[in-house]
Amino acid sequence: MILSALLTSVGINFGLCSIFFTLYTILRKQPCNITVYAPRLVSQGKRSLPTTDWVRKAWETSEEEFLSTAGLDAFVFMRIFVFSLKIFTFGGIVGLLILLPINCMGSQLRDDSVFQNKSLDSFSISNVNNGSNRYHLFIRNCGLHSTIIFSISVIDFYLSYNMVTLIARFGEYAYISSKRIACFYSSKPQPHHFSILVRGIPVPLGSTCSDVVGRFFQEYHPSTYHSHAAVRRSSKLQILVTDAERLYKRLTQLKNKDNAPQRHRRDGCLGLFGHKVDMLDHYEKTLGDIADNVRIEQTSLAGKEVPAAFVSFKSRFGAAIALNIQEGIDPTDWITEKAPEPHDVYWPFFSVTFIRRWISKLVAYVTWNVLTILFLIPVALVQGLTHLDQLETMFPSLRCILRMAVVSQVITGYLPILILQMFLFFVPPIMIMLSSLQGYISWSQIQKSACCKVLWFSIWNIFLANVLSGSALYRLNIFLEPKEFPRVLAEAVPAQASFFIAYVVAFGWTNIASELFQLIPLLYNYINIFFVGDSDESGDDFEAPSIPYHSEIPRILFFGLLGVTYIILAPLILPFLLVYYCLGYIIYRNQLLNVYVAKHQTGGEFWPIVHNYTIFSLVLMHIIVIGIFGLKKLPVASASTLPLPILTLLFNEYCQKRFFPIFKGYPAECLIKKDRQDQNNPNMSEFYDKLANAYNDPALMPIKYSGRFGSHKLPLLQSSDV
Amino acid sequence: MILSALLTSVGINFGLCSIFFTLYTILRKQPCNITVYAPRLVSQGKRSLPTTDWVRKAWETSEEEFLSTAGLDAFVFMRIFVFSLKIFTFGGIVGLLILLPINCMGSQLRDDSVFQNKSLDSFSISNVNNGSNRYHLFIRNCGLHSTIIFSISVIDFYLSYNMVTLIARFGEYAYISSKRIACFYSSKPQPHHFSILVRGIPVPLGSTCSDVVGRFFQEYHPSTYHSHAAVRRSSKLQILVTDAERLYKRLTQLKNKDNAPQRHRRDGCLGLFGHKVDMLDHYEKTLGDIADNVRIEQTSLAGKEVPAAFVSFKSRFGAAIALNIQEGIDPTDWITEKAPEPHDVYWPFFSVTFIRRWISKLVAYVTWNVLTILFLIPVALVQGLTHLDQLETMFPSLRCILRMAVVSQVITGYLPILILQMFLFFVPPIMIMLSSLQGYISWSQIQKSACCKVLWFSIWNIFLANVLSGSALYRLNIFLEPKEFPRVLAEAVPAQASFFIAYVVAFGWTNIASELFQLIPLLYNYINIFFVGDSDESGDDFEAPSIPYHSEIPRILFFGLLGVTYIILAPLILPFLLVYYCLGYIIYRNQLLNVYVAKHQTGGEFWPIVHNYTIFSLVLMHIIVIGIFGLKKLPVASASTLPLPILTLLFNEYCQKRFFPIFKGYPAECLIKKDRQDQNNPNMSEFYDKLANAYNDPALMPIKYSGRFGSHKLPLLQSSDV
DSSP: OBBHHHHHHHHHHHHHHHHHHHHHHHHTSSGGGGGOOHHHHHHTTTOOOOSSSSHHHHHHSHHHHHHHHHHHHHHHHHHHHHHHHHHHHHHHHIIIIHHHHHHEEEEEEEOOOOOOBBBBBGGSSSGSSSOHHHHHHHHHHHHHHHHHHHHHHHHHHHHHHHHHHHHHHHHHHHHHHHHHHHHHHHHHOOHHEEEEEEOOOOOOOTSOOHHHHHHHHHHHTTTTTTEEEEEEEEEEHHOOOOOOOOHHHHHHHHHHTTHHHHEEEEGGGTTSSSSSEHHHHHHHHHHHHHHHHHHHHHHHHGEEHHHHHHEEEESSHHHHHHHOOSSSSSSSSSSEEOOOOOGBBOOOOHHHHHHHHHHHHHHHHHHHHHHHHHHHHHHHHHHHOOOOHHHHOOOOGGHHTTTSHHHHHHHHHHHHHHHHHHHHHHHHHHHHHHHHHHHBHHHHHHHHHHHHHHHHHHHIIIIHHHHHHOGGGGGGGGGOOGGGGGHHHHHHHTTTTHHHHHHIIIIIHHHHHHHHHHHHHHHHHHHIIISSSSOOOOOGGGOOOOOOHHHHHHHHHHHHHHHHHHHHHHHHHHHHHHHHOEEEEEOOHHHHHHHHSSSSSSSSTTHHHHHHHHHHHHHHHHHHHHHHHHHTTHHHHHHHHHHHHHHHOOOHHHHHHHHHHHSSOOOOHHHHHHHHHHHHHHTTTHHHHHHHTTSSSSTTSSSSTHHHHHHOOOOOOGGGGG | OOOHHHHHHHHHHHHHHHHHHHHHHHTTTTTTGGHHHOHHHHHHHOOSSSSHHHHHHHHOHHHHHHHHHHHHHHHHHHHHHHHHHHHHHHHHHHIIOOOHHHHOOOOSSSOOOGGGGGGGGGGGGGSSTTOHHOOOOHHHHHHHHHHHHHHHHHHHHHHHHHHHHHHHHHHHHHHHHHHHHHHHSSSSOHHHHHHHEOOOOOOOTTTTHHHHHHHHHHSTTTEEEEEEEEEEEEHHHHHHHHHHHHHHHHHHHHHTTTOOOHHEEESSSSTTTEEEHHHOOOOHHHHHHHHHHHHHHHHHGOEEEEEEEOOOOOOOOHHHHHHHHSSSSTTSSSSSEEEGGGGBBHHHHHHHHHHHHHHHHHHHHHHHHHHHHHTTHHHHHHHHHHHHHHHHHOGGGGGGHHHHHHHHHHHHHHHHHHHHHHHTTHHHHHHHHHHHHHHHHBHHHHHHHHHHHHHHHHHHIIIIIIHHHOOOOOGGGGOOGGGGGGHHHHHHHHTTTHHHHIIIIIIIIIHHHHHHTHHHHHHHHIIIIISSSSSSSOOOGOOOOOOOHHHHHHHHHHHHHHHHHHHHHHTTTHHHHHHHHHHHEEEEEEHHHHHHSSEEEEEEETTTHHHHHHHHHHHHHHHHHHHHHHHHHHHHHHHHTTHHHHHHHHHHHHHHHHHHHHHHHHHHHHHHHHHHHHHTTTHHHHHHHHHHHHHHHHHOOOOOHHHHHHTTTTOOGGGGGG
């Protein structure tokens, strides 16, 4: 890609971002858009518009205030930006001041075109002269000069960058774990701190699971055992209850409007044919039928016990004891697991049998692999577009169009990324689906697993596939020859520098701006207002969206990977990345304060994933740099950098030992301190009452709308029925 | 090797075994040999000779009786024999009846010599005709016949053998874990069940480790904490105390004898030159000096605290809680570990600093690798001897000697194994030394680690090196090409069948017989009687030897590996193996009942090692069989056996999940039940008193002989001094 194509892309995306920003600043002032731009406030019952000076508000909110408002997970999420900004500011200043001039001074590529037609590769390491180019060295002092400067400055920079990153990493991990402990100390008593999930309960013939659990824990944890909730196979009931809830919602909407024409509708296909019926009667009748079914299902549910139960304890330490010690003699019985937050439990998991779960797991794994491989097709397509000459030979009839300057610049600079992004749009939901098949007991675990899946997917399919297919798809067999890996990467990665710079500008910037603009919710809102005549604010029922960490974290981390790997190869990428992270910092802070509400808290458990990913990026950088030094015929430099990946991995090992256990559970010290604090808490007896029912299956609980039905005099579900 | 060479070897070894047996039966009746053949009884204070009919005694002792006498570790050790006998009896009957005839019927090797000159390879799978040998098939129905019978019977046998082994494995694991639990239930209160070792104690400036530990556990485990013993760096003191004890022993011996000529000795080199001195005075003076040094050392010891302590609890469950839950906020502080038995603690471990320990670990690892590689030299030497023709070309002058029938038979059948055994003799002590450098806190852990080291060493250096160097040393590069592995093994392993048959006969049989005969202790005993005029029975001080599991288990398991891998390739090995295991069963039972006394009990923790090794053997067999089917051009058979190694590994995975946790610790159920039993035990208060001092460093405890010194009126260490 030549410089002007990059500038075109920057221009287009800068324009797009400006439009999004302006529109956002205008639209957010409209009261009708409050559910789009400040749903968090709506869900909290506030109806006043947030201050107009949103940038300053987002900037000025202190860390403590942010933490208490948005929660630890959001805080951890923002730390990705803070950390990346720190590292890339340091890297950017040094890289641009030292490395970029050296790259430009090189003459390896002999690119003597005018400045605007210069290939972006002239700014990358590909342009640096080879060390062993002895002919050159003798002829031109300049060559010798630049090579020595190159190796010294690169190694210095590389070492210091590595060290700075590792130290910052360590500090960051320590900081976040201290925040996790602090959050735990300041938290109110929460059911999931007092409970565990027990699976594999051995139920002898003739007794129920619930009895067995009660007896076991009364026997072996008499002083701490509080209560338990047996789990039942309730998938059918869940479907019925969901149906009833949806129907009830429609019914109340219909009643509130008293809108005669809408009340009557034909009962045939799509409401166009058949008899005209009163929808109110129709809905009420259906609701009655469902209620009957629910009753039948609930009575038959006693026999559908799953050998699992949520067991609650009187203290956090009591729960931790039961969690950490093998309970029964047979280690496959009485398997204990941390309980998730009550509304975080993934109930369908308990409904499937063991063997079906095992098969689903296998299917999920295979599908993930197949998907990852099949995705190479769109990637190859995209790569074809950046190599216009290939396209010309494939479609000779398009030659005259393709040779137009604007078309070629748009195609090479912008179109490939747009197509890639379109395909990538479908990846996170698919990964969530796959993860939910894998047998996790909570939504947050599903999200974490999907996050990892998307991360590896993007490394494989955006980074490696682009790098290798861009150079040559046949090189994929290097995975069978690990020794060749550094050399192949060193050849291929710098060659794709221009593509990834364009990727940051086109994909990164636009993405951040559209995150602010919330196009789809906005359109939905306007359609709602236009057709239904009302914005979708059903009062208490309104639910603010939660941020999809599984798609956001991989995306942001992927830009970090690009930054780390290209910091030495093509420092030109850094300014664009810094713009991305600055924008991201402000915009995501704003969104987390105004838009998103976390449905469940993991207590910062995403951080170890982030940490491991950064270490992976560093090791990848090391491998590439070793390969580069090999290619540039600097064997001493190559050998002297060999210990670095090993040291980095050892450092990671230490970090895992030092911090990871904190993210897996809480230490005895904290648990006991917190338990002692609660001994003087007058609300504890009330909490214990709630605790006993916290882990009841929502399908078995007194249904949400039963109270209101009472006032509507509908003969539906009463609390006492359940 | 030809059949007659094998018969020579069998003859020699049968003769040796008979001599050992006869001598044993005669010598054990002599009262002077009681310390050699029944030291266990001597150490228990019994002086009566065991019954003369030792074979029947060893056979008739019931399992319960054996378990209560010899302990769980010895029981687990004997189960290796029981299990091997079960498996190889089944394998032997089927193998000899079905596979051996098929092998003999084959004509691949065209060995038409007379029976006694027949190569042993004629009895192995090498002799079976290739499946694709179509010419043969058409000409000779017999060939077709034998190939089909071969594949069907081998696959059937192989599958059923695999299944029988796995099921037996599972049953055995279950049986031994139930025994482990039963032993725990029937055990008296033992300090190591009530204690844990805490390391990485964060000691703030100005306070001592002991205070910090006390405060921490009183704060966070107030209801269960009992006492603690801080660990000090006492290596210098330990040396002094050992010196003092040795000196004291010599002194009492001298005094008891009142043997004037022995009391005076020259004080110069080796007691031959210099002035004559009264040894009694000399020893007493030295003892006095050491006592002074001990006092100085003990007073300076307060400052030599190590940040580690043994913490004891009032209940087993309390100790398990503290063991399993992360204690402090920093996971690298307050690291908890299971406490070993008090006399099992490896105190020197605490004396070295962290960095020295780290370096020693590295050194141990590197040494182990170097040793493993260097050992190839004697192995190559040994292999040279089995290939007499190579020796002839190397030493042409020896040709006439080497061509003598007896010499050649002795050299090929017996000498190689003798040389190998000589070298192998030094391996276990070296491994123990290496393991003790690695930072284990107890002798039993050191022994377990050495056991694993010896196991891998013998697989690598006896099995693989013999197999591959026997065929061709240059094939060692197959480790870089895993795909080639089955083929190379399939070629090389059957070729070494005769060597390993000879190995079982020469090494296995003789080894077992010499274990019974106890040659070295016997010689030592006679020398003692002859020169000192007294057998080495110093009354209470007499210590029976303990069985060196780290050398015995690998040896016995290695024969199991040979049996499993050769069961299909050369079933002729099985009768010799069965003889080995039968002899071993009787002899080791006898030895464990009469000779060995376990110094410390691991509670059967060697079993998981045994289990993993068997699974490894099975997978190795699978790989070889897959290779064999490939070589014999039976691709369908080869492909159909491919899932077997995977299934075996999955089975192992399940076994590990199902049983391994039981060997790592005891479940809450057992701990609590046992604790409740003890509540009614009147001896508990006495036990608690003992518990407080159980983990004091022996160098700091009132020294063994101080009481006796009192009666001797020597001004040495008093309990109150310490």
